[in-house]
Amino acid sequence: QVQLVESGGGLVQAGGSLRLSCAASGRTFSSYNMGWFRQAPGKEREFVAAISQSGSTTYYTNSVKGRFTISRDNAKNTVYLQMNSLKPEDTAVYYCAADMVFPTVIIGPPAHWGQGTQVTVSS
Numbered sequence: 001q002v003q004l005v006e007s008g009g010g011l012v013q014a015g016g017s018l019r020l021s022c023a024a025s026g027r028t029f030s031s032y033n034m035g036w037f038r039q040a041p042g043k044e045r046e047f048v049a050a051i052s053q054s055g056s057t058t059y060y061t062n063s064v065k066g067r068f069t070i071s072r073d074n075a076k077n078t079v080y081l082q083m084n085s086l087k088p089e090d091t092a093v094y095y096c097a098a099d100m101v102f103p104t105v106i107i108g109p110p111a112h113w114g115q116g117t118q119v120t121v122s123s
Contacts, residue, residue, distance in 0.1 A: 002026045002112050004096045009117030012086055016121070020081040022096030022114055029077040030054075032112075035105030036070065036081045038092035038119075045095065049081060050105045059106055064090075086121045093118050 008020040020036070035050035049070040050059045058070050069082040079096065096114035099105045 002028065002032060002098050004098060004112055004114035006094065006096050006114045006117040009094060009119045011120045011122065014086060014088055014121055014123050016086050017082070017084045018086065018119060020083065020094055020096075020117060020119070022079045022081075024077045024079070024098065026077075030074040032098040032100060033102040033105045034070075034072055034079040035097040035099075035110060036079075037095045037097055037108065038090075039095070039116075040089075040092040043092075045108070047106055047108065048094070050102065051079065052102055057102070083119070086119075088121045088123045091119060091121050 003025040004022050006022050033052050036048040037045050038048050039045040047061055051070045051072050055072050067085045072079040093116040095116045097105050097110035098112040099110035
């Protein structure tokens with residue numbers, strides 16, 4: 001079992017940057033593939049980025065490629081999402097996700113979700 005706690009959300013102007021963090025409890029963090037999803041008001045939750053257990057493989061949705069970077073530090077039980085060149089359409093609640101199976105942190109639903117952190121990008 002793993003518990004996920006996100007942080008780092010906030011209000012930023014378009015073109016700005018934010019770094020989200022997701023801290024995981026438990027001693028098996030390195031066994032989980034990790035991902036980020038987001039949900040905008042009135043829309044379904046959608047995949048953003050994923051990273052494999054070792055960090056050697058990453059995957060992004062097309063709309064964030066070149067702007068967002070997912071990374072992890074297994075020694076700190078933490079996964080990050082560096083978001084640059086933010087756009088108003090990136091406004092959403094961002095959720096951390098964990099699953100033992102890599103495709104599942106892309107397709108969803110993953111076995112574990114965080115509680116979410118709000119990101120608001122003003123124009």
